[in-house]
Amino acid sequence: MSEVVDSHGHDDHDHGPDKGLARWLFTTNHKDIGTLYLWFSFAMFLIGGVLALGIRAELFEPGRQFFEPEFFNQLTTNHGLIMVFGAIMPAFVGLANWLVPMMIGAPDMALPRMNNLSFWILPFAFGMIISTLFMEGGGPNFGWTFYAPLSTTYAPPSTTYFIFAVHMMGASSIMGSINIIATILNMRAPGMTLMQMPLFVWTWLITAYLLLAVMPVLAGVVTMMLFDIHFGTSFFNAAGGGDPVMFQHIFWFFGHPEVYIMILPAFGVVSQIIPTFARKPLFGYDSMVYAVASIAFLSFIVWAHHMFTVGLPLAGQLFFMYATMLIAIPTGVKVFNWTATMWKGAMTFETPMLFAIAFVILFTIGGFSGLMLAITPADYQYQETYFVVAHFHYVLVPGAAFSIIAAVYYWLPKWCGRMYDERLGKLHFWLSFIAVNVTFFPQHFSGLAGMPRRIPDYAVQFADFNMMSSIGAFAFGLSQVLFLYIVVQAIRAGKPAPARAWEGAHGLEWTLPSPLPYHTFTHPPKVTAAEMHS
Amino acid sequence: MSVNKPCKGIRRLPFALGALLVLWSGVALADELNMRPGVTTISQSIFELHTIVLWICVVIGIIVFGAMFWSIIHHRKSSGHKPAQFHENTRLEILWTIVPTVILIVMAFPSTKTLVQMYDTSSPDMIVEVRGYQWKWQYKYLDENRNPAFSFFSILSTPIEERHNEVPKGEHYLLEVDEPLRIPVNKKVQFLVTSEDVIHSWWVPDFGLKRDAIPGTMNDIWAIVPTPGVYRGQCTELCGKDHGFMPVVVQAMEQDDFDAWYAERVEAQKERAALESMSFTADELMTQGEAVYTKYCASCHQANGQGVPPVFPALAGSPIATGDRDEHIARVVDGVAGTAMQAFGSQLSKAELAAVVHFERHSWGNNAGDLTQPVDVANVMAGN
Ligand SMILES: [Cu+2]
Numbered sequence: 001m002s003e004v005v006d007s008h009g010h011d012d013h014d015h016g017p018d019k020g021l022a023r024w025l026f027t028t029n030h031k032d033i034g035t036l037y038l039w040f041s042f043a044m045f046l047i048g049g050v051l052a053l054g055i056r057a058e059l060f061e062p063g064r065q066f067f068e069p070e071f072f073n074q075l076t077t078n079h080g081l082i083m084v085f086g087a088i089m090p091a092f093v094g095l096a097n098w099l100v101p102m103m104i105g106a107p108d109m110a111l112p113r114m115n116n117l118s119f120w121i122l123p124f125a126f127g128m129i130i131s132t133l134f135m136e137g138g139g140p141n142f143g144w145t146f147y148a149p150l151s152t153t154y155a156p157p158s159t160t161y162f163i164f165a166v167h168m169m170g171a172s173s174i175m176g177s178i179n180i181i182a183t184i185l186n187m188r189a190p191g192m193t194l195m196q197m198p199l200f201v202w203t204w205l206i207t208a209y210l211l212l213a214v215m216p217v218l219a220g221v222v223t224m225m226l227f228d229i230h231f232g233t234s235f236f237n238a239a240g241g242g243d244p245v246m247f248q249h250i251f252w253f254f255g256h257p258e259v260y261i262m263i264l265p266a267f268g269v270v271s272q273i274i275p276t277f278a279r280k281p282l283f284g285y286d287s288m289v290y291a292v293a294s295i296a297f298l299s300f301i302v303w304a305h306h307m308f309t310v311g312l313p314l315a316g317q318l319f320f321m322y323a324t325m326l327i328a329i330p331t332g333v334k335v336f337n338w339t340a341t342m343w344k345g346a347m348t349f350e351t352p353m354l355f356a357i358a359f360v361i362l363f364t365i366g367g368f369s370g371l372m373l374a375i376t377p378a379d380y381q382y383q384e385t386y387f388v389v390a391h392f393h394y395v396l397v398p399g400a401a402f403s404i405i406a407a408v409y410y411w412l413p414k415w416c417g418r419m420y421d422e423r424l425g426k427l428h429f430w431l432s433f434i435a436v437n438v439t440f441f442p443q444h445f446s447g448l449a450g451m452p453r454r455i456p457d458y459a460v461q462f463a464d465f466n467m468m469s470s471i472g473a474f475a476f477g478l479s480q481v482l483f484l485y486i487v488v489q490a491i492r493a494g495k496p497a498p499a500r501a502w503e504g505a506h507g508l509e510w511t512l513p514s515p516l517p518y519h520t521f522t523h524p525p526k527v528t529a530a531e532m533h534s
Numbered sequence: 535m536s537v538n539k540p541c542k543g544i545r546r547l548p549f550a551l552g553a554l555l556v557l558w559s560g561v562a563l564a565d566e567l568n569m570r571p572g573v574t575t576i577s578q579s580i581f582e583l584h585t586i587v588l589w590i591c592v593v594i595g596i597i598v599f600g601a602m603f604w605s606i607i608h609h610r611k612s613s614g615h616k617p618a619q620f621h622e623n624t625r626l627e628i629l630w631t632i633v634p635t636v637i638l639i640v641m642a643f644p645s646t647k648t649l650v651q652m653y654d655t656s657s658p659d660m661i662v663e664v665r666g667y668q669w670k671w672q673y674k675y676l677d678e679n680r681n682p683a684f685s686f687f688s689i690l691s692t693p694i695e696e697r698h699n700e701v702p703k704g705e706h707y708l709l710e711v712d713e714p715l716r717i718p719v720n721k722k723v724q725f726l727v728t729s730e731d732v733i734h735s736w737w738v739p740d741f742g743l744k745r746d747a748i749p750g751t752m753n754d755i756w757a758i759v760p761t762p763g764v765y766r767g768q769c770t771e772l773c774g775k776d777h778g779f780m781p782v783v784v785q786a787m788e789q790d791d792f793d794a795w796y797a798e799r800v801e802a803q804k805e806r807a808a809l810e811s812m813s814f815t816a817d818e819l820m821t822q823g824e825a826v827y828t829k830y831c832a833s834c835h836q837a838n839g840q841g842v843p844p845v846f847p848a849l850a851g852s853p854i855a856t857g858d859r860d861e862h863i864a865r866v867v868d869g870v871a872g873t874a875m876q877a878f879g880s881q882l883s884k885a886e887l888a889a890v891v892h893f894e895r896h897s898w899g900n901n902a903g904d905l906t907q908p909v910d911v912a913n914v915m916a917g918n
């Protein structure tokens with residue numbers, strides 16, 4: 001590290017970025033890379049969203065509307081893959097890039113060149129995934145969970161590209177998480193203890209370890225698929241002595257922690273925002289940290305709750321049911337803590353706070369349906385129905401995605417030194433809030449009434465709920481165009497924002513001037529207890 | 535920044551969220567919005583579990599969200615509230631860790647009890663093997679000695695015109711089959727669930743039964759159905775193109791009716807065997823062949839024989855369907871390992887195989903100019 005700082009020269013710490021395209025291609029600056037990640041994930045959010053609108057258009061009414069079943073399966077699969085791996089995960093990495101160094105008083109990420117590489121892999125990985133849609137035989141059509149043997153013996157020829165793309169995404173995530181861990185452990189400003197770190201930094205530290213633990217497992221499982229498809233092995237082929245259920249064990253050993261990879265940083269974001277607008281320190285900082293750590297630990301021993309219907313032995317079912325129920329305890333602690341933080345504060349409700357409050361409530365509703373799904377006998381009735389679709393969309397859309405939107409509104413004044421239009425921000429919130437519920441709430445009902453997920457057509461009794469969902473989905477999609485407008489407008493012509501953009505904000509990032517210099521904290525800041533509270 | 539102005543919008547938040555909560559509790563109240571209690575004791579215990587957890591969630595939701603709304607309304611800066619600075623309270627934190635733990639332990643007891651009952655597959659009165667195929671179910675009835683008595687396929691019967699909105703949709707659109715699984719009432723019926731190709735999942739909501747059909751694995755589940763009637767469900771594991779089009783329909787019958795039907799099926803099985811030694815005219819083969827093709831082959835190779843290349847090849851003009859006849863028969867009998875082309879030799883009778891091969895060789899412009907008889911199929915099979 002010290003070499004890099006030295007080579008910058010001693011007299012000029014404020015030299016700006018390169019000009020033109022070279023700035024973005026060769027940048028090693030955490031702010032630029034954070035920006036790249038965020039714009040990339042927003043582009044993926046729009047593409048994944050268009051696929052979702054394709055799904056909702058097809059399901060607007062019973063009967064075939066626009067697409068053949070074969071293409072419909074490609075829509076659901078690619079919607080899931082792009083949203084999970086292309087939108088949510090890179091958005092959080094983008095936030096980490098922007099915020100972790102500024103929150104811990106570091107000049108940059110620990111490994112800036114690897115940082116550049118881990119971003120630039122992604123456009124190629126997703127370019128490859130999207131290109132499969134135009135190949136002969138079509139793109140991946142086996143669901144984002146790609147269960148074998150549908151994804152091996154019975155898969156379209158493009159599956160090999162899909163496997164390669166997953167490897168690339170995995171490499172990117174692993175590099176990103178190594179970088180985040182190295183930065184947090186080595187580069188905190190002198191005097192900042194672990195238990196003084198902002199919660200966003202804590203949640204990302206734990207998330208990065210989760211990523212390190214499970215991305216190689218994902219790489220392993222797709223490699224086994226590759227061997228089954230091309231090299232005559234039978235890992236997942238029953239006729240050759242393999243076992244399709246083993247695929248699911250390995251996939252969900254990755255997949256369940258993956259779920260928390262997408263929500264722990266969201267917990268961190270919300271834990272930064274609520275204290276600011278309540279003007280009151282976060283309630284139960286220590287228990288928040290322990291709760292995140294226990295959720296991360298439990299995430300490794302609950303994977304088979306995604307597999308309650310495959311016919312595990314009774315003892316296995318009971319173990320995974322009890323372990324899953326336990327997750328409700330630390331999750332409950334977090335929700336109670338957020339509520340207690342608001343209690344007796346002096347609250348104002350700017351856009352980031354609105355999204356954060358909606359996060360707490362709607363994520364909790366997703367948590368409730370999660371608890372219901374944990375009850376194994378009841379799960380037989382919910383499994384693979386729209387009830388599950390409603391559940392995970394509640395935790396991912398008004399959950400993870402709302403937290404990302406909240407983070408953008410909250411830190412945008414710091415990032416670009418300009419304020420967004422508060423009235424439009426509130427409008428965006430209300431449109432999104434109403435639309436997201438119109439979209440996903442009815443799906444609880446269609447699921448309970450017996451509608452399976454991933455079907456291109458459905459029995460007539462599900463018609464009303466599906467039409468509501470479709471209308472909501474289009475409204476939600478359009479609202480996000482407003483979001484794009486608000487952000488662009490703020491960057492180009494927003495009113496200048498003060499260094500501490502929010503009255504109640506604490507944390508080292510707010511001690512930096514606005515607009516931000518290209519390099520910050522080239523000299524470590526003084527860490528005071530007052531600044532670190534929250 | 536508008537921190538000092540009271541924001542009107544936020545006042546609506548509690549009401550919007552309150553409305554949501556009412557909706558959520560509506561799940562528990564309104565029948566048509568809720569899970570079906572079903573007809574078996576198992577499905578009814580599941581329904582009770584579902585109702586208990588749902589109410590626990592509603593009550594916790596009311597308390598937590600209630601506290602949040604209270605503070606949103608009363609602890610706002612615009613109404614002059616000064617922020618307190620407390621940030622911990624050990625007693626409270628212990629309390630809200632212990633209370634949920636106790637609630638979960640209480641929930642675990644009835645859940646465990648129901649699960650143990652579901653796993654008690656001992657001493658069935660009758661056994662049916664349920665086998666998933668892309669995209670149909672096969673039901674194989676086993677006799678007292680666990681030998682197959684007879685079997686048949688159960689395939690979606692909704693006409694394609696309804697799916698393409700060319701004619702009005704029927705009452706049981708997509709939930710109807712050509713022949714349902716039939717079982718007697720008040721008997722413990724065991725289902726052995728497995729698959730021939732990819733993973734499917736066999737679900738009858740009214741029985742509280744759902745189990746994945748997995749190649750290479752036999753899963754066993756059971757049901758005692760007390761009331762006669764037709765019960766409908768669907769495949770619930772993504773199994774490819776027509777995953778949405780393989781319904782599960784079960785008809786529970788009074789014992790006498792069931793016995794009569796069962797005897798009839800055993801008889802029909804014998805007659806089917808007699809057909810194997812007959813010869814047919816070209817017209818007979820074409821009519822019979824078209825019926826078999828529509829039912830068993832058209833989902834992949836399409837009614838017009840064009841297939842969905844490159845995954846499902848066209849049969850119109852295919853070198854196999856226009857070339858050597860025995861090779862064509864062999865392809866249909868043995869399938870192609872490692873592809874979606876199944877081995878139909880174990881699914882169809884020799885008469886049906888002969889008819890469908892003849893049909894394929896003389897449709898969509900194919901004109902092989904030969905005849906395929908059951909005995910030819912028998913010869914190819916014997917040659918294997
Ligand atoms: Cu299926």
Ligand SMILES: [Cu+2]
Nearest residue numbers: 769771773777
């Ligand atoms: Cu299916």
